[in-house]
Amino acid sequence: xxxxxxxxxxxxxxxxxxxxxxxxxxxxxxxxxxxxxxxxxxxxxxxxxxxxxxxxxxxxxxxxxxxxxxxxxxxxxxxxxxxxxxxxxxxxxxxxxxxxxxxxxxxxxxxxxxxxxxxxxxxxxxxxxxxxxxxxxxxxxxxxxxxxxxxxxxxxxxxxxxxxxxxxxxxxxxxxxxxxxxxxxxxxxxxxxxxxxxxxxxxxxxxxxxxxxxxxxxxxxxxxxxxxxxxxxxx
Amino acid sequence: xxxxxxxxxxxxxxxxxxxxxxxxxxxxxxxxxxxxxxxxxxxxxxxxxxxxxxxxxxxxxxxxxxxxxxxxxxxxxxxxxxxxxxxxxxxxxxxxxxxxxxxxxxxxxxxxxxxxxxxxxxxxxxxxxxxxxxxxxxxxxxxxxxxxxxxxxxxxxxxxxxxxxxxxxxxxxxxxxxxxxxxxxxxxxxxxxxxxxxxxxxxxxxxxxxxxxxxxxxxxxxxxxxxxxxxxxxxxxxxxxxxxxxxxxxxxxxxxxxxxxxxxxxxxxxxxxxxxxxxxxxxxxxxxxxxxxxxxxxxxxxxxxxxxxxxxxxxxxxxxxxxxxxxxxxxxxxxxxxxxxxxxxxxxxxxxxxxxxxxxxxxxxxxxxxxxxxxxxxxxxxxxxxxxxxxxxxxxxxxxxxxxxxxxxxxxxxxxxxxxxxxxxxxxxxxxxxxxxxxxxxxxxxxxxxxxxxxxxxxxxxxxxxxxxxxxxxxxxxxxxxxxxxxxxxxxxxxxxxxxxxxxxxxxxxxxxxxxxxxxxxxxxxxxxxxxxxxxxxxxxxxxxxxxxxxxxxxxxxxxxxxxxxxxxxxxxxxxxxxxxxxxxxxxxxxxxxxxx
Numbered sequence: 016x017x018x019x020x021x022x023x024x025x026x027x028x029x030x031x032x033x034x035x036x037x038x039x040x041x042x043x044x045x046x047x048x049x050x051x052x053x054x055x056x057x058x059x060x061x062x063x064x065x066x067x068x069x070x071x072x073x074x075x076x077x078x079x080x081x082x083x084x085x086x087x088x089x090x091x092x093x094x095x096x097x098x099x100x101x102x103x104x105x106x107x108x109x110x111x112x113x114x115x116x117x118x119x120x121x122x123x124x125x126x127x128x129x130x131x132x133x134x135x136x137x138x139x140x141x142x143x144x145x146x147x148x149x150x151x152x153x154x155x156x157x158x159x160x161x162x163x164x165x166x167x168x169x170x171x172x173x174x175x176x177x178x179x180x181x182x183x184x185x186x187x188x189x190x191x192x193x194x195x196x197x198x199x200x201x202x203x204x205x206x207x208x209x210x211x212x213x214x215x216x217x218x219x220x221x222x223x224x225x226x227x228x229x230x231x232x233x234x235x236x237x238x239x240x241x242x243x244x245x246x247x248x249x250x
Numbered sequence: 251x252x253x254x255x256x257x258x259x260x261x262x263x264x265x266x267x268x269x270x271x272x273x274x275x276x277x278x279x280x281x282x283x284x285x286x287x288x289x290x291x292x293x294x295x296x297x298x299x300x301x302x303x304x305x306x307x308x309x310x311x312x313x314x315x316x317x318x319x320x321x322x323x324x325x326x327x328x329x330x331x332x333x334x335x336x337x338x339x340x341x342x343x344x345x346x347x348x349x350x351x352x353x354x355x356x357x358x359x360x361x362x363x364x365x366x367x368x369x370x371x372x373x374x375x376x377x378x379x380x381x382x383x384x385x386x387x388x389x390x391x392x393x394x395x396x397x398x399x400x401x402x403x404x405x406x407x408x409x410x411x412x413x414x415x416x417x418x419x420x421x422x423x424x425x426x427x428x429x430x431x432x433x434x435x436x437x438x439x440x441x442x443x444x445x446x447x448x449x450x451x452x453x454x455x456x457x458x459x460x461x462x463x464x465x466x467x468x469x470x471x472x473x474x475x476x477x478x479x480x481x482x483x484x485x486x487x488x489x490x491x492x493x494x495x496x497x498x499x500x501x502x503x504x505x506x507x508x509x510x511x512x513x514x515x516x517x518x519x520x521x522x523x524x525x526x527x528x529x530x531x532x533x534x535x536x537x538x539x540x541x542x543x544x545x546x547x548x549x550x551x552x553x554x555x556x557x558x559x560x561x562x563x564x565x566x567x568x569x570x571x572x573x574x575x576x577x578x579x580x581x582x583x584x585x586x587x588x589x590x591x592x593x594x595x596x597x598x599x600x601x602x603x604x605x606x607x608x609x610x611x612x613x614x615x616x617x618x619x620x621x622x623x624x625x626x627x628x629x630x631x632x633x634x635x636x637x638x639x640x641x642x643x644x645x646x647x648x649x650x651x652x653x654x655x656x657x658x659x660x661x662x663x664x665x666x667x668x669x670x671x672x673x674x675x676x677x678x679x680x681x682x683x684x685x686x687x688x689x690x691x692x693x694x695x696x697x698x699x700x701x702x703x704x705x706x707x708x709x710x711x712x713x714x715x716x717x718x719x720x721x722x723x724x725x726x727x728x729x730x731x732x733x734x735x736x737x738x739x740x741x742x743x744x745x746x747x748x749x750x751x752x753x754x755x756x757x758x759x760x761x762x763x764x765x766x767x768x769x770x771x772x773x774x775x776x777x778x779x780x781x782x783x784x785x786x787x788x789x790x791x792x793x794x795x796x797x798x799x800x801x802x803x804x805x806x807x808x809x810x811x812x813x814x815x816x817x818x819x820x821x822x823x824x825x826x827x828x829x830x831x832x833x834x835x836x837x838x839x840x841x842x843x844x845x846x847x
Contacts, residue, residue: 028765045603057719061771062763066291068462071498071599073391074291090602111433112768118288131399132351144348146360152353159353159385159392163290197351230598 016044018093020051023103025110026062033110035101036060042093048081048102049088052114065114072228075164078105079114085166085226105169107178120178121165127181128189128207133200145197155194158236160229161187167223167233173216180216181208183223183233190236193249201249209244217241253438254694257282257407258686260427260442261679262414262469265292266390266668267650268448269397270675271632271682272406275446278683282407284414284429284440286464286773289398293450293462294671297390298595299367299503300382301347301672302665303340307361308380308577313337315373316381320666321840323369323532324659325800325810327482327818329836332630332655336666336673343672344383352396353385355592365592366506369532369663369847378506378530380577382665387501387593393668412438413773414468415702417445417476417646418695424645425692427472428702432773435766439698443689444682446647447473447626447634448675452784453486454777456619456734457726460492460499469652470625471780474787478643479636479820481654481833482624483784484791485801487662488735490536492618494555498599500615502664505529507592508584509560510568511540512612513548518568519556524847528572531847534661534801537617541735550614557612560593562586617735623662623801624791625654627820627833632678638820638833645685645692649678656818659835660800709775714760718775721752721759725778725785733789738805742793749786756782783823790828791819812842 018040025033038055049067056063065088066076072090079088080103082096093100108116139145161184168174168182181189189208192198208214214237223233243249259275261268264285272283285292304311316337321330348354348362355363364380372379385392401408409429416428418439426441452467453459470480490511491500505511510529513519523539524531531539544554559565562584568574569582576582586609590597593608600608626648627635634646650671657670728748732741756779763771797811798804818833 026765027767053719056771056774057717061761062765064763064768064770068287068291068464069293069296070463071296071496072602073296073388073595074287074293074462076287076291092603112765115768122288126402131403132396133403134351138349142345144345144354144360144362147356148360149356149358149363152356155353156386159395160388162295162391163288192351195351195353 016042016098018042018098018100021101024113027112044094046093047089048091049077052088064112073162075162078164078166080105085170087164087228090228105165107169107175121168124181124185125163125188128185129200129204130188132192132198134197147196151196155191157231158187158191160231162229164228166226166228170222170226172220173218179212181213186237186240187231187233190240205244208240214241214244253436255438255440257440257442259444259446259682260440261446261448262427263448263450264289265448265450265650266294266393266397266671267675269401270672271446271448271649271679273401273404274676274679275683276404276406279686282409284409284412286411286413288410290394292394293465295391295394296462297668298387298499298501299506300365300384300389300665301344301668302370302381303344303383304381305341305362307357307364311379311381316340318373318840319370320663322845323661323663325661325845326842327799327835328659329656330838330840331836332657335630336657336669339673340669343669347393347396350396350400352392354383355385365503366530367664368502368530376526378527382506387503387595390668414472415705417472418698420692420695423692425694428699432768435769437699437702441694443686443691444645444647446649446678446682447652448650449652451622451651452781453619455729455781455785457730458492458497459619460489460497466777467780467784471783473626474783474823479627479822480624480787481627481820482656482818483787483821484795484819485623485660486619486788487533487621487623487801488537488617489533489620490540490617491558491615493599493603494614494616496603497618498603500558500596500613504558504560504593504596507589508565508569509558510564512557512559513543514550515548519543527847532661532663535847537735538803540617555614555616558615559612560589560608561610562589621662621667622651623658625652628653628655630655631681632674633681638831645689647678647682649674660802705776706772709759709761709772712760713758716755716758718759718778721755722778725752729785733792736803736805737792739793742789746789749782749789753782787821787828791821791830794830795819816842
């Protein structure tokens with residue numbers, strides 16, 4: 016089928032500001048948007064730049080705005096979005112070149128929530144695993160799925176207004192540890208996410224949940240964190 | 251000098267092996283990890299089904315059984331001392347991951363839950379054994395996240411989005427690497443006492459592959475061009491179940507949970523090829539079976555695919571037929587809801603890419619290029635070795651898929667790749683740090699970035715008559731067709747002719763992007779150069795080995811030939827040609843015998 020692909024272009028070494036370029040392509044409806052970008056890069060304009068790696072929605076490299084919504088280019092097919100397709104960089108992060116944005120503020124926020132397992136108590140006497148019931152494991156299953164693609168955080172109006180806001184992805188990470196029965200840094204993490212740049216900036220807009228390519232119910236997870244900070248209880 | 255960084259240990263690559271190496275090396279030496287991707291984008295994250303360790307959490311199991319299964323899986327080409335070492339370390343390796351917080355699925359008793367996987371058996375009964383420890387069907391994702399998180403906790407230095415370009419050495423001793431910073435295009439020299447390559451595989455040589463775009467054999471190609479040998483490059487694994495045409499991986503865990511392969515006539519054909527363990531035979535056996543079914547006209551609708559059936563009623567039907575029970579001996583039952591919990595991503599991939607629901611429909615699959623068994627030769631401590639006497643290259647280490655220890659031999663068992671990353675990543679890190687404590691910092695070559703600059707200059711100054719994208723497409727197709735699951739002398743000779751032609755044409759490629767910032771066109775072209783170099787080695791080694799063993803299947807030499815070929819290949823690039831030598835296989839307890847599943 017014929018599609019019209021409009022791509023945001025910006026080369027910082029030449030352009031003062033960004034513009035869109037349009038390409039007419041003959042493609043299959045089952046092709047990924049990433050396949051289309053590769054085709055443009057291979058045959059139309061080698062300078063087109065974007066990040067990608069796994070090409071099937073698990074590495075998180077190619078989050079971008081496709082027809083105005085944050086998606087992974089490798090997990091969105093032509094038939095999902097139709098024959099008029101506009102591809103633009105994520106909002107709220109500085110555009111570096113074409114579809115590549117500066118990810119540093121995003122990862123800086125991630126690093127603020129102590130994004131690692133903390134348990135300084137001695138290991139079980141038998142040296143084996145710390146026991147965890149299937150129910151305890153299920154409690155934080157969903158938030159372990161996050162691939163740090165930034166689709167959620169860059170869909171959030173609070174993050175657009177200030178990148179001090181931890182943002183949904185960092186909060187998802189906090190949730191993953193706070194609700195892990197084996198982790199022992201709950202109170203420190205609750206303190207971090209209770210500060211002004213944390214939970215208070217979430218206004219339950221649901222953009223993050225809509226944007227998540229891993230189908231994590233982010234707004235629900237953030238709601239559970241809010242409840243935990245209010246009640247002081249994690250269960 | 252601008253952009254020169256000094257460390258004791260430099261790790262190249264931030265997947266499972268690189269992060270494990272970085273974590274361990276940084277405890278004893280000043281260490282930095284450089285990676286062309288943000289670490290969490292590494293391809294370890296795409297691993298699905300599990301990491302094996304003979305815990306015996308739900309049924310009897312032993313590291314000796316794991317060792318034997320891996321030796322047999324390797325078609326006796328794996329080095330048995332290294333395999334035994336890995337399988338003995340497996341339990342502690344997986345426990346260490348758990349202690350780092352990895353969210354494994356759990357048994358009702360709260361222990362790590364395990365599932366069946368191809369080629370892993372109870373050595374007494376010959377039946378499949380539950381050895382694969384898993385976190386749903388995203389075990390690799392959880393390993394990658396957990397290790398990156400622990401690296402952050404331990405303040406490991408990262409240089410994210412730095413692409414390695416060259417390896418530096420002085421008087422036969424490692425001295426560092428050169429890399430380009432993608433965001434600025436600037437070259438950086440990482441001057442170090444020890445260098446650990448953990449750069450992953452090169453499945454992007456093939457048209458249908460489960461591998462990431464990043465899998466372009468960078469480490470192997472960089473060292474090959476610097477005169478180091480590569481081991482057993484003819485052995486490449488084709489995973490039986492990739493999504494038809496796309497190659498996206500459908501974990502063996504689907505069959506581990508009871509899924510079966512069905513041909514176009516509705517037959518469960520694996521009973522013919524592997525009467526004992528059927529769909530849970532090793533990957534080379536299953537991929538050849540699928541290919542044979544397709545070639546003999548039993549693909550679905552005469553096309554190049556068969557079905558993977560994981561519908562709960564099918565799983566229960568075949569479990570009953572096989573006499574498969576729960577660990578307590580009760581009849582095996584499963585619901586769609588339970589399967590969905592065990593395989594959520596598989597269900598998601600099918601819905602997104604095929605528009606089908608695996609709980610009510612069968613999945614169309616075909617073998618997909620998946621794993622590099624060969625690579626940079628190392629011993630079991632991750633030290634790179636350079637000849638048939640296993641002479642160690644001072645200061646140079648490799649671990650993970652880019653390395654060849656060899657624990658996978660001619661065919662890797664599922665779940666052993668993740669285990670390999672953890673065990674050998676750790677030991678490479680430990681050894682490199684230990685080496686760095688005793689070694690002085692070697693001098694740098696007079697002009698360290700010279701080699702890297704020359705490679706980039708060539709790509710900037712080609713005539714422009716050729717297009718890298720087209721060369722890449724042709725290479726992938728020919729390599730998949732002629733140097734894929736089944737190989738013949740005729741096919742491989744024609745592939746080699748074409749490889750030489752593509753290498754010529756590659757000289758005529760000119761990059762249109764003259765910028766410095768994120769010049770991905772330049773980098774992709776450079777990666778294609780790596781793929782072409784590695785493809786040539788694969789094809790030469792495969793043509794040279796006149797037998798069939800594991801993942802290397804010659805139609806003109808269909809039998810394994812232990813008299814002439816029970817040996818590793820060592821290939822070098824010399825004066826633009828590939829030179830082939832050999833190295834003995836280490837055999838300790840298990841004499842080669844016929845392989846039956």
